[in-house]
Amino acid sequence: MSQQTIKLGVIGLGNIAQQHINNVTSGAVENCQITALCARTDTGLAKELNAQHFTDYRTLIDSGSVDTVLIATPTLSHFAIAKYALEKGLHVMLEKPIGLSSWEGEELLKIKPENVQFALMLNQRTDPTFEKMKQVVDSGVLGEIKRTHWTMTNWFRPDIYFQVSDWRATWKGEGGGLLVNQCIHNLDIFQWICGVPNQITAFCEFGKYHNIEVEDEVTAYLRYNNKATGVFIGSTGEAPGVNRFDIIGDKGSIHFTVVDGNGQLTQKLNDQSTADFCANTDEMFGMPKVTDSDISTDEKVNQHAIIMNNFIQAIHGGTKLIAPAEDGLASLDIANAMLQSTWNKQTVSLPLDRLHYQTLLNEKASNSELRVKSKVEAKVDMNASYR
Structure with missing residues (x-):
């Protein structure tokens, strides 16, 4: 029917x-x-x-x-x-x-x-590579996650991107820049696969590469409840940029990287738990045996x-x-926490005090103005905007 x-x-x-x-x-x-x-x-x-x-x-x-x-x-x-x-x-x-x-x-x-x-x-979330990464992590084959790392500086944006808009990259119009626009997708995937950290210490750079008032670079250090650690690095000012996502577990690891525009996904599985090997081996310079597998996919989807x-x-x-929609809160909490950590020069604990952050953002917005849009005609290729 x-x-x-x-x-x-x-x-x-x-x-x-x-x-x-x-x-x-x-x-x-x-x-x-x-x-x-x-x-x-x-x-x-x-x-x-x-x-x-x-x-x-x-x-x-x-x-x-x-x-x-x-x-x-x-x-x-x-x-x-x-x-x-x-x-x-x-x-x-x-x-x-x-x-x-x-x-x-x-x-x-x-x-x-x-x-x-x-x-x-x-x-x-529908990207076949990220779906595969989530399946691997959720399966438990990597063991308990110990460390995460995503360098995503492949969001280069030239000045014209901001000039043709009155709202982009303003506290009043967008509530931020790199974190809440481009990297919000990466932060969603990061927490979707690896979970939400419980502490964030971040260092945002505001207008480092562009004539804007908001962040266009961030380096953040993450801590999780199980003592796992993580690093997230993002930028709209690097060319060529880097897109590399690593997840390290007790029994193995998975690594995503973009090379010449093509995504490569590698899985490394140890023959035994790293912790068990560390505690029980008599080989002073020994390491667990590892099996490498290329599990890349070239599947393209809309x-x-x-x-x-x-x-x-x-x-x-x-x-x-x-x-x-409720799933959109976690990535925005992380982005907001990174900004708050930078503003206050201190570590921010999660769950985020959302009302407190809103108060801080309101202060920024009260001193912010939408820009006058440039009349220059921009060439737009939406396919080139995705990373």
């Missing part, structure tokens, strides 16, 4: 929204029809899609022409739009992050009706379409969300 077509309203018509629209119109997203668009200017796209055009999100939400909305607006408006849609009982797909802070996300979850699907576009299809199926019932 065929399923009912979900009527979708898209709020915001920027670069990422266009990709979502293309996924729907091409059939990559099934059982979904765009019935309304919202943007300040009518570009004629609504007529092309046989949809209604609105200039105010509240009018679209109140129109009765949609069952669900996809919110792809600048971050500073995520909270207000999602709040209004949830209060009206609509299903919501929200582009990352869930808000300017995890406090905003928590407030949204408080008002979500029980029968409403509220998802976040954490599309990298990550955004997978998340949207899953969302549509969840609305129909019986399907669990890959990225429920």
Whole structure:
């Protein structure tokens, strides 16, 4: 039996929204029809899609022409739009992050009706390599995790990226920079696979590479409840950048690295526990025997379409969300903690005091202004934006 077509309203018509629209119109997203668009200017796209055009999100939400909305607006408006849609009982797909802070996300979850699907576009959870890494860790074959390390400096952004936007890389408009925009995906994958640390000490650099007020580089030290340690390094100012993710366990390790644009995944398994070998060997310079395996995958998927299809199926019932909105809180907590640690020059414990962080962010935002957008025409290739 065929399923009912979900009527979708898209709020915001920027670069990422266009990709979502293309996924729907091409059939990559099934059982979904765009019935309304919202943007300040009518570009004629609504007529092309046989949809209604609105200039105010509240009018679209109140129109009765949609069952669900996809919110792809600048971050500073995520909270207000999602709040209004949830209060009206609509299903919501929200582009990352869930808000300017995890406090905003928590407030949204408080008002979500029980029968409403509220998802976040954490599309990298569908990346075949990261799915495989999670399967390996969850299987226990690596033993207890002892150390984690992700250097992700492959998010290079030239000045024009910031100049053509009035909200990007401002405390007022985005609530941060590298951490809450580019690296929010990496932080989500990091905690999704390795868990949430209990302490973070971070060193953010603000405007090191660009004429912006927020962070464009971070080096953070993580501690976990089991005494495991971790390091996270991110940057939008390095070219060429590095993308290397290592997870070290008591029985082996797994290593992801990007070389010449291709991801390589290596698994190393010891013939016995490192701790057992250390305690019992009589070889002064001995090491456990290790077996190396290349478990790389060249499978390519349409990550955004997978998340949207899953969302549509969840609305129909019986399907669990890959990225429920509440899952967006952990990565934002980590990003917020890294900023707070830098501002206060001290270690931050998790769970994060979200209200305290919001107070600190409000202080930053009160002294922040949206920039005047440059009139220069930027060349946009969305495929080049993903790492």
